Amino acid sequence: MANAKVVFLSKDEQDLIHESSLKSLNDIGMMIRSDSTLKMLSDSGADVDYSKKVARIPEEMVNEALKKAPRNIRLCARDSKNDMRIPTSGPPYAATTGLGVYVRDMDTGEKRPSTRKDIADFIRLGDGLEGVDFLWTSITATEVPQVTHGLHELWTALQNTTKHVNGVSVMSAEDSRKQVELGSLIAGGEDELRKRPLFSVICCSIAPLSFEGGAVEGMVELVKAGIPIMSMSMSLSGGSSPVTLAGTIANANSENLASLVITQFAAPGSPHIYCSSSAPISMKTGMINYMTSEQPLIAAGLGQMARRYGIPSMVGDWGINDMDTPGIPHPFTTVLGITLSTMTNTDLVSGIGGIDAVKGVAFDQAVIEASVWRNVRAYMRDVTISEETIALDVVKEVGHGNTFLTHPHTARNFKKELFFFDEKTLGWEATLSDSMVPEARAIAKSILKEHTVPALDDEIVRSGNEIIERYEKDAKG
Amino acid sequence: MDEKEVQKDLADAILSYDSVAAEKAAKAAIKMGMDPLNAIEKGLSPAIEDVGDKFEKMEIYLPELMLAADAMRTAMSLLLPLIPKDKAVSKGTVVIGTVQGDIHEIGKNIVSNMLMASGFNVEDLGVDVKTATFVEEAQKANAKIIGASALMSSTIGSQKDIIDYLTSMKIRKKHAVMVGGGPTTGQWSKEIGADGWGEDAATTVKLANKLIKRK
Incomplete structure (x- = not known):
């Protein structure tokens, strides 16, 4: 099967990145602000300095982790027909954005802090959009106590989609336990959830080379319960990693390997997804800048590293609007860069519906990006290269100088072989027409009006609410 | 060296993003008994303001700005302790x-x-x-x-x-x-x-x- 990929690193260059990461983990080590995680690593062979909270991780531990990590992962959904098996060979599966703090209201145009009602609507919209394969929890429940915001987001998302949910928040081991309890209610128990993980969670390292205590302990708790995690490194060239592309790739790779060591020693064979959201910082503002030529190259390098290790990955982005109003406000040059980042061997991408550099979401933006994605992913589809598809027999039958148009082979195969772009979406893109946002808005409204998601059993919803309420009370102490 | 030369050295250190030179110039200013307020107001401050202006005009970028700030901090850490509290030089x-x-x-x-x-x-x-x-x-x-x-x-x-x-x-x-x-x-x-x-x-x-x- 042929499919187009951005190839960036040669075999030798991949070797060098790998060796540099081994050296980085062994010599510089990872700072981990959690004594329990440090102890686990120390017991497994790492050289730990508790006063500095640094674990130096030897090559043998990395190799063992790589050996233990599963090659194939199934990200399950409430409706099993929405399950995703990774690695993919064609286009990556695409998710919504996260984690914003506001919604741009479709009717008033105003930005307002996001609430659980917005999460429910945004997730249900994603459930109804064909270009959306899974749902990040996407926006913050700003009206609930900080300690349970992640739980509310996960719980609201799970109730409003039958697609896989990707959580974006992990605060502590207890928080993770509660996430598992919520998922278990729907799956029918912890063993069932382990067999069919209905959600996965992004667990960030903090570049360069460190872990926040609560986050890393939360990650350990999740993988012990069999919940797939994405070990996201945000290595920002010139900020949290060397300004060089090679240095950024190596740093993100090192952090992913460190996360992998933690998950595979905590829970051997637990599903682990190699993950990065890395790009340079703006040399004017210091802020992350995805709209650069470097971002897809970094993603390509990391996608290759993940494939080399045989670990599924999420290293590309499909969010094409960094401004704060819906539409496609960026020039071809930068939108192309984002597109290339989806062609990097990555199995999963995210970003649909985000605006303002991930700070907010817009419902109409989700429709625009899901629609454009349905066109764009055609570039990544699987194409069969075989004697049958080369079709020499047909060539022989048609003969010199004649047309294939009237040969039955063409009629039989053209719809299978050629992709037909959605003309309406092309119209928006080609003209930057005034109709893009209004039409997207109309589609969003009609989906929100008509699309329903099968409700969870009342008893399950009640139990879930109680879990969160109890946790809130306990946290207040 | 006279005061003007040392003030110029201080300014040059900031403008060339050079912490080592900034430390050297600050020490020279102290050694020759220059009023530290003079060293700051006539040497360092105009230079860092110049750097800020260049940054605003996009003539230089963050890495240069950060290095200039480092050089400034190095010199200030030597000069500030010598200034009596009542002659505060900072904005706040x-x-x-x-x-x-x-x-x-x-x-x-x-x-x-x-x-x-x-x-x-x-x-x-x-x-x-x-x-x-x-x-x-x-x-x-x-x-x-x-x-x-x-x-x-x-x-x-x-x-x-x-x-x-x-x-x-x-x-x-x-x-x-x-x-x-x-x-x-x-x-x-x-x-x-x-x-x-x-x-x-x-x-x-x-x-x-x-x-x-x-x-």
Whole structure:
């Protein structure tokens, strides 16, 4: 099967990145602000300095982790027909954005802090959009106590989609336990959830080379319960990693390997997804800048590293609007860069519906990006290269100088072989027409009006609410 | 060497982003008995202002600005202790840090350096700073401004905690609070009753200049 990929690193260059990461983990080590995680690593062979909270991780531990990590992962959904098996060979599966703090209201145009009602609507919209394969929890429940915001987001998302949910928040081991309890209610128990993980969670390292205590302990708790995690490194060239592309790739790779060591020693064979959201910082503002030529190259390098290790990955982005109003406000040059980042061997991408550099979401933006994605992913589809598809027999039958148009082979195969772009979406893109946002808005409204998601059993919803309420009370102490 | 030459060396050190040269020039100024205020006002300050202007005009970028700020800090750390307290040279004090539960520091460091470069006395409390610590340190340093950075949507709530804490201690009006960081917005700042939002480092410095005059 042929499919187009951005190839960036040669075999030798991949070797060098790998060796540099081994050296980085062994010599510089990872700072981990959690004594329990440090102890686990120390017991497994790492050289730990508790006063500095640094674990130096030897090559043998990395190799063992790589050996233990599963090659194939199934990200399950409430409706099993929405399950995703990774690695993919064609286009990556695409998710919504996260984690914003506001919604741009479709009717008033105003930005307002996001609430659980917005999460429910945004997730249900994603459930109804064909270009959306899974749902990040996407926006913050700003009206609930900080300690349970992640739980509310996960719980609201799970109730409003039958697609896989990707959580974006992990605060502590207890928080993770509660996430598992919520998922278990729907799956029918912890063993069932382990067999069919209905959600996965992004667990960030903090570049360069460190872990926040609560986050890393939360990650350990999740993988012990069999919940797939994405070990996201945000290595920002010139900020949290060397300004060089090679240095950024190596740093993100090192952090992913460190996360992998933690998950595979905590829970051997637990599903682990190699993950990065890395790009340079703006040399004017210091802020992350995805709209650069470097971002897809970094993603390509990391996608290759993940494939080399045989670990599924999420290293590309499909969010094409960094401004704060819906539409496609960026020039071809930068939108192309984002597109290339989806062609990097990555199995999963995210970003649909985000605006303002991930700070907010817009419902109409989700429709625009899901629609454009349905066109764009055609570039990544699987194409069969075989004697049958080369079709020499047909060539022989048609003969010199004649047309294939009237040969039955063409009629039989053209719809299978050629992709037909959605003309309406092309119209928006080609003209930057005034109709893009209004039409997207109309589609969003009609989906929100008509699309329903099968409700969870009342008893399950009640139990879930109680879990969160109890946790809130306990946290207040 | 006369005073003018040393002042030029101080300025050149900043303009060439050279901490070693800045230290050397500051030591030379001290050794020759120059009034440290003169060294700052006639040597360092005009140079760092020049650097700030160049940055505004996009003639130089953050890496150069940060190095210039480092050179400035190096020289100031030698000269400031020699100035009597009553002859304060800074615009005022800003207590800055990344909020509780959050260990992101790059953005906060950029802001901290730029504030310092534009003449503020900056007390940088580091990362994962407890709400009470922001307030205690601000009181101790008599800081007119508290700057709170948060990079995660799960930690921006701590910015509100700082404001609530100040209010509950009935000292809300004593300290202006600026908030910033990835997930923050102008609207968030308004909603929690902060005195302003720093969208990026440059706007934060402008904001600080405004807030410091307000008092």
